[in-house]
Amino acid sequence: MSNVDASVAAPASVEEFHDRLAQIGGDLPKRLRQCADHIAANVDRIAVSTVAELAAGADVPPSALMRFCQILGFSGFSEMQKLFREAYAPGRPDYATRLKNLKQNGAGSPAALLAEFVEAGRQSLEALAKATDEAALARAVALLAGAGMLHVAGFRRAYPVSSYLAYVFEKMSVPAMLHDGAGKLDHRFALRAGDALIAITFAPYSEETLALATEARERGVAVVAITDHASSPLVPLSDAILTVPEVDFGAFRSLSATIALALALAVSVGSARDSA
Amino acid sequence: MSNVDASVAAPASVEEFHDRLAQIGGDLPKRLRQCADHIAANVDRIAVSTVAELAAGADVPPSALMRFCQILGFSGFSEMQKLFREAYAPGRPDYATRLKNLKQNGAGSPAALLAEFVEAGRQSLEALAKATDEAALARAVALLAGAGMLHVAGFRRAYPVSSYLAYVFEKMSVPAMLHDGAGKLDHRFALRAGDALIAITFAPYSEETLALATEARERGVAVVAITDHASSPLVPLSDAILTVPEVDFGAFRSLSATIALALALAVSVGSARDSA
DNA sequence: CCCTTAATGGAATATTTATTCCATTTTAAT
């Protein structure tokens, strides 16, 4: 093992642990490679597993795992596990306990509803992080960074998202026009060459938004879609597609993940335009 | 122990565990009482602690804790701990890993910004669950449920929230008027006896919103505040106050928690009016 | 007050888990 110094200190934090894991990299013999891969993919189980369990998961004998712990700088598995047991964030069960307490106010009570919608928002945010297509996001940002006026259109449930985009764009000095539907005007003639349209719509998909996206497409104006599914009717009309999963209650869906995406999109675009 | 049957089966899920804990209730002798209290307050540590550690935390000898586990229905501590170790949700580290991956695109990149804003939203949602004053929420719902027209006012960053409220109220057939500031009109004369105003504003606190809240107060119109701090200037003007913590980046703050609160508020009000 | 039952604490015992060590196999270098 030429690239790992035996006198290296044990990682003192979970973050350092991750850095050490990455630092060790690819040049590992077979069994240690298996350990590295399994540990990297199951960091969350270190605190709650035995050597034997983790070794079985990695398909190596326990002694290999011991060795791996020492390569990372720990005296043994127990020292490594201790790091994770102490780092075990108490926040989450507090949150879970709190949710349960809120729900005890009875189904349909304001507190119980809040608990449900908070949890739905949290799940939607996590789903967004996992499902995000980074290339699509980068493509959307590039299109919008290179455009003249940014037109933002979204109605009914999508309207808070479009108004938020308009707000953040203004804050970042990005030329943007909010198509707010006042007077039933769509302002389609404001869509000009070199502009871009951010069209936001979710099932049951607003006719107005689709119509404006169609118009934009016909005028050669780039369309960036924010929508809920890859099968959305907005997709064939768009040059870049951002899909957002939101937890669905039937009558209502969370909107928290979409709001976070909108913020990330607008700030990215504003930054990209700043540096151009 | 007259109220706990020795042949009761061990809880088969974490939820059942919580129910069992609640069921055992208050009629416990001293040391077992201590165990119950400590376990209830430290459920998150069961998976990662030894008998000795938990017993020390509860200030009882290990044998008392063993006894407590058996009263809950488990054969011993190990069976109880197994429940928690197996229930340890693996989802979260996937999410944490994903965030880390997104951030590796480089500071300021769209993907890294998304990761930051998603995490900010998640933290804000958890903070909202923990910080929510249930009585204030119930009070707000009661005021709004008993009002005639619901006026909604929020500008700039608060505007997406107010437009979302207006959307949900319409969907729930609740009479609501969105004060959208078009034409610089505040429509203060639309505030009538028996109405209520939902005023939404965050630092640096919109003059327009504060003025409208002041007007409402002078007219005897109930004011429900959605704001960021208990020290907000909107607070002295309001009859019910909902504060929302949002993670702050300096230039930008998450809005995801506020959106979830708005949804919970609107649905609660709609339901309360339906049943009136 | 006395007797019975329940609660309690701690030590001994049993079980589980982590670690070390060594023989064997594999790999790399000459």
Added chain:
DNA sequence: ATTAAAATGGAATAAATATTCCATTAAGGG
């Protein structure tokens, strides 16, 4: 091909942890 170094697997050993048992104390009831 030979030798040295590295990797490997498994068993023995050590350490940690869970459990049981029993003597003592406390509480409750007649």
